[in-house]
Amino acid sequence: MPESHPAPACFPVTVDVVALTVVDDVLNVLLVTRLIEPFRGRLALPGGFVLPGEDLVTAAIRELAEETGVEQVPGHLEQLGSYGPRGRDPRGDVLTVAHLLLAPNFPVLSAGSDAEHAAWYPVGQVLDGELELAFDHGRMLADAVERAKSKLEYSPLGAAFCGDEFTVAQLRTVYEAVWGTRLDPRNFHRKATGTPGFLEDTGRMTTGETGRPAALFRLAAAARPAAGQPIRAVLNPPLMRPRD
Amino acid sequence: MPESHPAPACFPVTVDVVALTVVDDVLNVLLVTRLIEPFRGRLALPGGFVLPGEDLVTAAIRELAEETGVEQVPGHLEQLGSYGPRGRDPRGDVLTVAHLLLAPNFPVLSAGSDAEHAAWYPVGQVLDGELELAFDHGRMLADAVERAKSKLEYSPLGAAFCGDEFTVAQLRTVYEAVWGTRLDPRNFHRKATGTPGFLEDTGRMTTGETGRPAALFRLAAAARPAAGQPIRAVLNPPLMRPRD
DNA sequence: AGGACTTATCGTCACCTTGACAATAAGCCG
DNA sequence: CGGCTTATTGTCAAGGTGACGATAAGTCCT
Numbered sequence: 001m002p003e004s005h006p007a008p009a010c011f012p013v014t015v016d017v018v019a020l021t022v023v024d025d026v027l028n029v030l031l032v033t034r035l036i037e038p039f040r041g042r043l044a045l046p047g048g049f050v051l052p053g054e055d056l057v058t059a060a061i062r063e064l065a066e067e068t069g070v071e072q073v074p075g076h077l078e079q080l081g082s083y084g085p086r087g088r089d090p091r092g093d094v095l096t097v098a099h100l101l102l103a104p105n106f107p108v109l110s111a112g113s114d115a116e117h118a119a120w121y122p123v124g125q126v127l128d129g130e131l132e133l134a135f136d137h138g139r140m141l142a143d144a145v146e147r148a149k150s151k152l153e154y155s156p157l158g159a160a161f162c163g164d165e166f167t168v169a170q171l172r173t174v175y176e177a178v179w180g181t182r183l184d185p186r187n188f189h190r191k192a193t194g195t196p197g198f199l200e201d202t203g204r205m206t207t208g209e210t211g212r213p214a215a216l217f218r219l220a221a222a223a224r225p226a227a228g229q230p231i232r233a234v235l236n237p238p239l240m241r242p243r244d
Numbered sequence: 245m246p247e248s249h250p251a252p253a254c255f256p257v258t259v260d261v262v263a264l265t266v267v268d269d270v271l272n273v274l275l276v277t278r279l280i281e282p283f284r285g286r287l288a289l290p291g292g293f294v295l296p297g298e299d300l301v302t303a304a305i306r307e308l309a310e311e312t313g314v315e316q317v318p319g320h321l322e323q324l325g326s327y328g329p330r331g332r333d334p335r336g337d338v339l340t341v342a343h344l345l346l347a348p349n350f351p352v353l354s355a356g357s358d359a360e361h362a363a364w365y366p367v368g369q370v371l372d373g374e375l376e377l378a379f380d381h382g383r384m385l386a387d388a389v390e391r392a393k394s395k396l397e398y399s400p401l402g403a404a405f406c407g408d409e410f411t412v413a414q415l416r417t418v419y420e421a422v423w424g425t426r427l428d429p430r431n432f433h434r435k436a437t438g439t440p441g442f443l444e445d446t447g448r449m450t451t452g453e454t455g456r457p458a459a460l461f462r463l464a465a466a467a468r469p470a471a472g473q474p475i476r477a478v479l480n481p482p483l484m485r486p487r488d
Numbered sequence: 489a490g491g492a493c494t495t496a497t498c499g500t501c502a503c504c505t506t507g508a509c510a511a512t513a514a515g516c517c518g
Numbered sequence: 519c520g521g522c523t524t525a526t527t528g529t530c531a532a533g534g535t536g537a538c539g540a541t542a543a544g545t546c547c548t
Contacts, residue, residue: 009296010254013329013339052253053337055330082326082341085257086299093297095257095339097326169496187536189497194534211495212543236487237534243480413525431507433526455524456514481505 011085011095015060016047016137018080018144019101020123022161022177027123029141030101030108031133032067032116038090039134043126045141046118047096060099067118068108075103076160076225080144088136098140100147102160124180148178154238155231156198156223165202167214168192179241191239197222198235255329255339259304260291260381262324262388263345265364266405266421272364273385274345274352275377276311279360282334283378287370289385290362291340304343311362312352319347320404320469324388332380342384344391346404368424392422398482399475400442400467409446411458412436423485435483441466442479 019030031043046067050059057077065071080100085093108118125131126141133141152158152175159166161174172188192199199217206214225231263274275287290311294303301321309315324344329337352362369375370385377385396402396419403410405418416432436443443461450458469475 009256009293011257011294012253013255013257049253050255050329053330056326056328056339079325081323082300084300085294086297095300095341097339167496184536184538185495186497186499186538191535193497207544209495210545211493212497212545214496234487237484238482240481240535243478411525428507428509429524430509430526430528435506437526451515453524454516455522456516456526458525484506 011093013050014047014094014096015050015056015063016045016096016098016140017060017064017077017101018045018098018141019064019103020144020148020161020178021075021103021105021120022174023105023120023122025173025177027145027177027180028105028120029123029126029144030068030118031121031126031131032118034134035116042134043121043131044134045098045137046116050097056097057099060097064101067116068106070106070108073101073103074106075101076157076231077101080140080147083136083140098144100144102148102151102157104161104163145178149241152178153240154235156219156235157231159219159223165204165216165218167206167216168199169214171199171217175239175241181242193217195235195239255337257294258291258338258340259294259300259307260289260340260342260384261304261308261321261345262289262342262385263308263347264367264388264392264405264422265319265347265349266418267349267364267366269417269421271367271389271421271424272349273367273370273388274312274362275365275370275375276360276362278378286378287365287375288378289342289381290360294341300341301343304341308345311360312350314350314352317345317347318350319345320401320475321345324384324391327380327384342388344388346392346395346401348405348407389422393485396422397484398479400463400479401475403463403467409448409460409462411450411460412443413458415461419483419485425486427486437461439479439483 017030021028030046032046034040034042034044046063048063048066050056054062056079060077061073078100080098082095082097085095088094088096105120108120121131123141123145126133126138127145132138158171158174158178162170168189169185171192172183172185175188176183197220200220202216202218204216206216223231261274265272274290276290278284278286278288290307292307292310294300298306300323304321305317322344324342326339326341329339332338332340349364352364365375367385367389370377370382371389376382402415402418402422406414412433413429415436416427416429419432420427441464444464446460446462448460450460467475
């Protein structure tokens with residue numbers, strides 16, 4: 001019965017944000033402590049209901065701002081996927097659209113007030129089961145990390161974890177933190193600097209650090225997020241993570 | 245104001261299915277002719293509203309069945325992404341979750357009755373602008389094709405376009421149709437048969453075709469869709485499509 | 489200042505994969 | 519049977535990768 005329009009059912013729709021960053025060479029995720037039921041006191045991804053007249057990305061940005069105080073999107077934001085509506089909220093069916101944010105380590109508003117308290121937590125602690133998240137947020141996080149791992153292979157998005165300018169070593173620690181592996185600094189340097197359209201030498205160097213000063217790079221124009229366009233440049237051949 | 249729960253707004257939610265297949269060496273997409281406004285008479289992706297108590301995949305399978313008569317999912321189905329809710333339906337805000345189906349060329353119920361008439365159309369005609377789809381379905385199709393192109397590179401999903409058993413040449417025409425390029429049969433054969441965990445020789449051969457008989461393969465167990473698990477085996481190193 | 493230490497960067501080399509392409513195999517078709 | 523078509527096996531050079539040696543150029547300590 002193709003034309004069965006049985007009362008176009010409505011669903012509550014939420015957005016959740018899996019915000020990933022690298023803190024001290026370790027991949028971290030932004031979590032908030034829930035102040036209300038269900039899952040009161042449990043850690044959860046930042047998120048909330050999409051408001052009437054709002055778009056998905058708009059809602060994601062707003063929720064992120066509400067829970068961290070960050071006004072501008074501090075990194076790369078993309079849609080991760082939708083979950084539900086069944087069996088993920090004890091209160092009833094809720095459809096949620098998860099988003100993935102890859103960003104440099106930005107400070108979160110530690111309001112400590114009546115607001116939900118947001119903070120960075122090592123991803124490993126969650127995936128290992130040390131921390132259990134509310135709802136199906138654990139699965140979302142797992143999916144997000146897998147997506148991030150994969151993105152680093154063939155897109156220049158590893159740089160989204162760094163600031164505007166960064167050294168090859170900083171970029172390498174991002175890859176190591178996300179992939180959970182060690183990479184040979186010399187081979188990584190060769191690949192990163194040798195891939196056309198990836199990095200652009202700023203001509204400036206680091207100073208004051210221990211060891212030999214390093215050259216500062218930025219993302220090449222081709223690899224930078226263009227207005228409205230998806231990230232264009234592809235790492236080709238990809239920078240594959242070590243398997244097994 | 246983190247605890248702003250301003251009347252958890254509800255949205256109508258639909259699912260759309262971008263069903264892709266290869267017909268005569270050309271990538272095709274399943275489209276229906278709309279019988280009602282808006283976009284009456286225009287071609288559109290099969291889809292419809294998610295019913296109360298239904299999950300996304302369930303709804304996608306149901307809609308596909310309703311518009312084609314196919315009861316079992318004939319190939320690989322995965323979520324593509326969500327679109328909206330704003331500015332995609334003249335009747336108002338509608339959130340839609342697009343799905344991607346990669347399947348062998350299956351016959352569609354040519355009901356011709358009051359049902360929306362589903363049929364295969366060459367993807368190229370749509371992307372070239374010869375055919376214009378309803379809503380934002382053109383963008384969904386573009387995203388779907390891009391996803392399919394990418395999936396063929398590093399997953400064994402190219403085989404989802406073939407039947408249970410297929411020749412290397414059949415698999416190659418899938419790659420050629422999706423990527424829109426020509427591939428060297430000898431190099432493709434080497435890569436396809438030489439990648440561990442990809443293809444499995446059935447021991448049987450084709451007969452009656454023109455030319456030398458070809459060996460019949462099936463997907464190796466590791467590359468077959470496991471219950472509940474995502475497609476496991478990864479083509480490593482990937483089978484990269486030719487760039488530029 | 490000099491030496492130890494640390495990190496950055498450049499080179500080398502063997503191995504693997506890939507793209508281009510020759511050669512052979514094994515069916516149909518007349 | 520000869521011609522045609524497609525399948526499959528090899529060959530070879532170029533390019534990319536992993537492992538690792540060798541320098542370079544700072545900081546830090548004495």
